[in-house]
Amino acid sequence: MAARDRMIESNLRLVVKIAKRYMNRGLPFLDLIEEGNMGLIKAVERFKLSKECRFSTYATWWIRQSIERALVNQSRTIRLPxxxxxxxxxxxxxxxxxxxxxxxxxxxxxxxxxxxxxxxxxxxxxxxxxxxxxxxxxxxxxxxxxxxxxIEDTSSVDPSGLIEDLDKFAHVTEWLESLGDNEREILTLRFGLEDREPQTLDTIGRRFGVTRERIRQIEAKSLEKLRKIMEEKELSGPSDAELGLRS
CATH class of the missing domain: 1.10.10 (Arc Repressor Mutant, subunit A)
Known part of the structure; x- marks a missing residue:
């Protein structure tokens, strides 16, 4: 336990460094640090000395994953003047x-x-x-x-709380590639990914020749797939390729 605590304490600065990259995205800085610390703890618990990488490299993946997940699932309630x-x-x-x-x-x-x-x-x-x-x-x-x-002419709309900052995250391309062609295209159009203008349900429906309700159903199904991918990724941890290791 003492060794575990020392590893955590010696890498707290790494958490702060990474958390700074995610400032101004909807979570207070201290909350980002707290989420990053949770990722650091997971890294300490799962790291194996047999891995051909430094602990800081391994921990960075978990810290980023924890912060990004918190941003995706953050509360959408804000106080207004x-x-x-x-x-x-x-x-x-x-x-x-x-x-x-x-x-x-x-x-x-x-x-x-x-x-x-x-x-x-x-x-x-x-x-x-x-x-x-x-x-x-x-x-x-x-x-x-x-x-x-x-709001077709403004920034992307996120009815599920999953996509809002997804296009800023490191793994978005990989996650989207796991979807079917139509699912990927609909999410890309719906949320203005890849520097496109976000589109309404009606507009996308006309493009695909289906009703707006059908587009909404495909959107919901695709978002649920992405959510499961995120959860599975968190359980499995980073691959050797993501850590920069040779197979």
């Missing part, structure tokens, strides 16, 4: 009105004009909306549109 909360409520109200008026999802420019603000401010509100409101809920009793459909 009163005036911003008021603007969000106004944005939602006007968005509903424009959907009913045009019988389609309004553009950023149309919402901005109706609110009398700059389009860039609307985009910032949209980012906050996706973090604080149920964006899958219909805008009206007889409406086919939801808030999620009004």
């Amino acid at each position: 009163v005036h911003v909360s008021d603007d969000i409520n106004k944005f939602i109200k006007i968005s509903r009105e424009l959907v009913h008026k045009f019988n389609r999802e309004p553009s950023v420019a149309e919402i901005a004009e109706a609110m009398g603000v700059d389009p860039s401010y609307i985009r910032r509100l949209m980012v906050l909306v996706k973090k604080t409101y149920s964006i899958e809920h219909p805008m009206g009793e007889n409406s086919d549109y939801s808030l999620i459909d009004t």
Whole structure:
């Protein structure tokens, strides 16, 4: 036990160093360190002297994995200033009105004009909306549109809490390659991965010749697959290739 504790204590600076790379992604710095420490503990428990790599190399993988997993599963509840909360409520109200008026999802420019603000401010509100409101809920009793459909021109939407920062993570390419062609393409379009513009369910549905509900089902199934891949990866640990070892 004493040797284990010494290994942990001697690598705490490594955790801090790695945690700094993930600042400003939605978790406080101290929380990042705490998650990194959990990864460090796993590394200490699973490391074998027979491995042809330094412990720091092995621990780095586990620390990053733990932090990235925390970012993916982080709480989406945030506190907003009163005036911003008021603007969000106004944005939602006007968005509903424009959907009913045009019988389609309004553009950023149309919402901005109706609110009398700059389009860039609307985009910032949209980012906050996706973090604080149920964006899958219909805008009206007889409406086919939801808030999620009004934000095609902004950053990616993450109804499950899995994808939001996924394209920044080191293993995203590997994870996506494990999906079927249609599943991978739908997630890429839906969340604006690979520097693409995020698309709505309706837009993707038209592209594939299916309903928006079918796209939603494929999206949910694909996200669940990614979640299982993440969990399996955490259980198995890093491969020799990921540690830079020759087979």
